[in-house]
Amino acid sequence: MGKSEHSFPKIVVFDLDYTLWPCWCDTHISPPISRSKTENAIVDRYGSEMAFYNDVPAIIAHLKQSGIKVAAASRTCAPDVAKKMLSLLHIGGTRAIDYFDVLEIYPGSKITHFNFIQKQTGIEYRDMLFFDDETRNKEVEHRLGVKFMFVTEGVTWKLYHQAIEDWRGHKQQCNA
Template identity: 30%
Template sequence: MPRGKSPKLFVFDLDDTIWRPEMYLLNGGAPFTKDKKTGRVRDRTGEEVTLYPAAREALHELATSKEWQGSLVCYASRCHETDWAHTCMDLLDVGDGLNVASCFNAGGVFQSGSKQGHFQVLASQHGVDFEDMIFFDNERWNITEVAKMGVTCVYTPNGLKKGQFEKGLQDHASRK
């Protein structure tokens, strides 16, 4: 895809978009542990937190492909268990020695309320126009609200699945 048509800022929701389960649904919570042999991340009761395979692939590609050098990648979440989320970002691997946290080179925003507020903060922090952003989220109302701002939005009702990342890029390119 030609760089001129690519998003400048990639934004991902966390809970049930890149991983499952949602943090508030965990039975145990912190502390989280990572099995050194399998790489599996579990909360204190043994419940596993897993990345959706397509999310792992997309984050890995954004972090390692020359095509995306200079692109900004961040999260926008209403997760109330922010310490848990940060720990999971540190523990969950995407491959080649990278974890989720390292893929979010532009950080992110945790706050309550409409995701429009998240995008106001991100636009201000990074100086990127809404039409140069792409957003992946599992909740329809977030997609509807953020799309009104001019952001390319990709609805991921059951987590990021194969083909949705690429389709989002195509949709973004066709809008330019």
């Protein structure tokens, strides 16, 4: 096997809404929010519960255990709600927000988010993998060289494994 078959991105970046959890935090969640007493979920003012998609906590834990940085890039109009949700949801007994090395959560272009992620980490764009549910955000691949992975029903193990393979092919093309 060649070296590229064992390589991994240095950072994996996730959009939040409809990528890590099944809602838009700026329209579907009504603050104040609190942690559910029975589930690894949050509850909003009206009692609506929201949690990560099933595979998300284990995927994020796996990335951190593998020494891969984790970041969020979200253009939400409710950054405080998104950060509060990440603080209340847990991964392996630890606040999810503590698993993230970089948080770029504010309205605006994903190009801007990635420029700041690159500046904060020093990681080259070709060493980044990005999961997002909006095809318009594929511009980070075309303009910056970040490998974009389209998410249709939340990040799953199947999609994660496919993304790693796609990233390896993308990286080989970048290095060619």
